[in-house]
Amino acid sequence: MAKKIAIKLYRSCIGRPEKQKRVVAGLGLRKLNQVVIRLDTPEIRGMIQKIPHMLEVKDVK
16 A cells, blocks of 8 residues: 555645646645645655645655
8 A cells, every 4th residue: 555645734825836736736735734735756745845845745645
């Protein structure tokens, strides 16, 4: 079974560069404090590393 992670958007996209807004949208996040569950893949981890100052990440069991 593939490992999953919970990703929470805790900082606003207002005033951020367009690239960072696209990464947030690519993760499936739309609203502040929204949490999405994604597979723990290198692609998702790379997206998280682009905007670590905006996200909170936790492992899901």
